[in-house]
Amino acid sequence: MKKFSLTLVIFLSLGLFLAACGGDSDEEGNGGDEWVKDVTLLTGGEAGTYFPLGVAMADVITANVDDVTVNGLSSGASVVNINEVSSGEAEMALVQNDTAFYALEGSKMFEEVVDGYSGVFTIYPETIQIVTTADSGIETVEDLEGKRVAVGDVGSGTEANAEQILGVHDITFDDISAEHMGFGDASTNLQDGNIDAAFVTSGTPTASIQELSASTDIRLVNINDDKIDALMDEYPYYSKVELGSDEYENFDSTATTVAVQAMLIARDDLPEDQVYEMVKAIFENKGDIEEAHERGKELTVDTAQDGMSIDLHPGAEKYLNEQ
Incomplete structure (x- = not known):
């Protein structure tokens, strides 16, 4: 009986250990805390304002956040950007606040709900x-x-x-x-x-x-x-x-x-601490954003939630609240 009890305890302990290991593996497979090293930030047409601002943000993050490279790419702007972020083709994008709301509602130009993203900050009218x-x-x-x-x-x-x-x-x-x-x-x-x-x-x-x-x-x-x-x-x-x-x-x-309002969005599954560090890099090197386009001067912590039409990403919310 004592030998049986000891064997049962060992068996159950081993089972719990393997289950815990399996849970950790599962979580990492779904994103977990693993940082995305190569980030795509979608902007807009090269003749608009999104392009220079988005490229400047990408360059600032790349220069100031270790082990992360961000590419600012020209795109078809808001609707295209939201669809690309939602499908996982991009991690971040510049969009209009009204379009971001319509996507989550599945209204206006969206025939169904498009989700999987959250707000980072608003920038300018x-x-x-x-x-x-x-x-x-x-x-x-x-x-x-x-x-x-x-x-x-x-x-x-x-x-x-x-x-x-x-x-x-x-x-x-x-x-x-x-x-x-x-x-x-x-x-x-x-x-x-x-x-x-x-x-x-x-x-x-x-x-x-x-x-x-x-x-x-x-x-x-x-x-x-x-x-x-x-x-x-x-x-x-x-x-x-x-x-x-x-x-x-x-x-x-x-x-x-x-x-x-122009705003930056990010995929929901980007780790909180990664988004925190990227937002921090942008605000602490705001001069580079301002040099790219004068609308960059309107990006401030005080106004970063003005016109925010969707939920904030936890990493962005943490940084903005700290400030």
């Missing part, structure tokens, strides 16, 4: 600029009816913004000649006279509009206050923005429009 040439005769949103209008890439945040802004004016894409193209192509086509106006959602000043305004007198179309109120009632992510005459060269007017 992304202004929806309706750009045209000064001699186009287009002064109001209503004037866009029947015109050739660039509405952003297919499935982009810009396309959603264009649809919503036109919608509060009782205009649909069927009422215009909608052209799907990015900011750079839109600028070129405006200059060449192939389109009449373009929706551009980006931080100001936007490189593609700067290039256009250097050679062409431009106009930014006003959105009337009553339409802004209607838009904000239906879509609470928008805020009212005033653009001054000093925004661009050859732009001697002002414009009232709306903005959403």
Whole structure:
């Protein structure tokens, strides 16, 4: 009996040990605390604001976080970026706050829920600029009816913004000649006279509009206050923005429009301590971000959760709360 009891104890102990080992292996296989050494950070088109800011963030992390290399890559912006992060093709991305929320809801441009990511920080307001040439005769949103209008890439945040802004004016894409193209192509086509106006959602000043305004007198179309109120009632992510005459060269007017927020997201399964260290590196080397684009100056700890439309990643939350 004593020999049997001793054998049973040894057997059970061995079983518990093996089960514990198996549990550890399982956890590591699902991500666990294992850092991702090669990180992809998706930005946007090279003519926009996401690209220089995202590349600068990638370079800062690579230079200041041991054993982590981050590649900032050009992409199709918000919708594409969210899908890529959700599918595991990328670890981090710059997106619009409204688009990030729609993905988790499975609404608007998303036919089903797209998840697996969380917020890191918000950066700056992304202004929806309706750009045209000064001699186009287009002064109001209503004037866009029947015109050739660039509405952003297919499935982009810009396309959603264009649809919503036109919608509060009782205009649909069927009422215009909608052209799907990015900011750079839109600028070129405006200059060449192939389109009449373009929706551009980006931080100001936007490189593609700067290039256009250097050679062409431009106009930014006003959105009337009553339409802004209607838009904000239906879509609470928008805020009212005033653009001054000093925004661009050859732009001697002002414009009232709306903005959403640019934000950084990360995969949920990135380890908390890795995200903590990456966020810390960005804020402690913010000067490099500011040098890449002046919108980098708007990245601050105090405003890093303004307009945050989704849950924060635990690593980002830990760092921001400590500050």
